[in-house]
């Protein structure tokens with residue numbers, strides 16, 4: 001029962017609780033996944049630091065794909081409806097999920113959000129569901145949400161070493177999006193290094209360099225989404 005003397009007893013208890021939470025989360029994530037498969041919806045979970053450009057990339061994506069596909073967005077934040085409102089202005093249906101303090105989204109919240117999204121669609125099915133996770137490169141990587149594709153974003157102002165410092169986010173993702181490439185001249189960001197670091201953590205990671213400001217790399221990003229959608233049931 002000791003949390004302070006370093007005997008490890010307290011730590012062992014904490015790990016057991018965490019494993020229960022992760023197991024319960026995974027079970028609901030599997031339910032989410034079954035539901036998404038049954039409606040032919042691909043779900044994409046975006047993980048990145050606050051301000052890394054997640055919402056802006058979604059805005060550019062909806063501009064490009066919004067007429068071709070029915071897109072829904074679950075926006076994760078601690079507080080406010082700001083991001084959901086930004087998405088709605090682009091014409092996609094969006095539900096804001098506020099965690100009230102938690103640093104990540106859990107599968108039960110996605111389950112509720114998905115019902116709410118679908119309730120706004122009058123029986124029509126979503127082609128693509130984007131989940132913008134709470135801004136954080138640590139906690140969201142531990143929680144499966146039922147997504148088909150996990151994408152980790154790092155902007156060039158954050159530094160090329162982030163894959164090494166936050167390996168779990170890169171190990172559990174399939175795609176690495178480097179954002180704000182238009183700012184490279186003002187930073188010491190090294191794309192080659194960032195890519196090598198990311199591949200050293202996860203050799204099958206696909207890297208795309210984008211700028212939502214200039215549009216660079218957005219074609220490649222959109223192509224990747226279309227191909228991923230074709231692969232889903």
Ligand SMILES: Nc1nc2c(ncn2[C@@H]2O[C@H](COP(=O)(O)OP(=O)(O)O)[C@@H](O)[C@H]2O)c(=O)[nH]1
Pocket residue numbers: 048049050051052053054055056057135179180181182183210211212213214
């Ligand atoms: N220069 C530049 N700024 C960007 C780019 N993408 C996003 N931003 C800016 O970065 C800030 C944070 O973007 P946002 O999409 O809200 O980040 P989020 O917190 O990850 O959703 C905003 O002021 C955006 O205008 C980009 O590609 N280039």
Ligand SMILES: [Mg+2]
Pocket residue numbers: 054055056083132
């Ligand atoms: Mg955002």
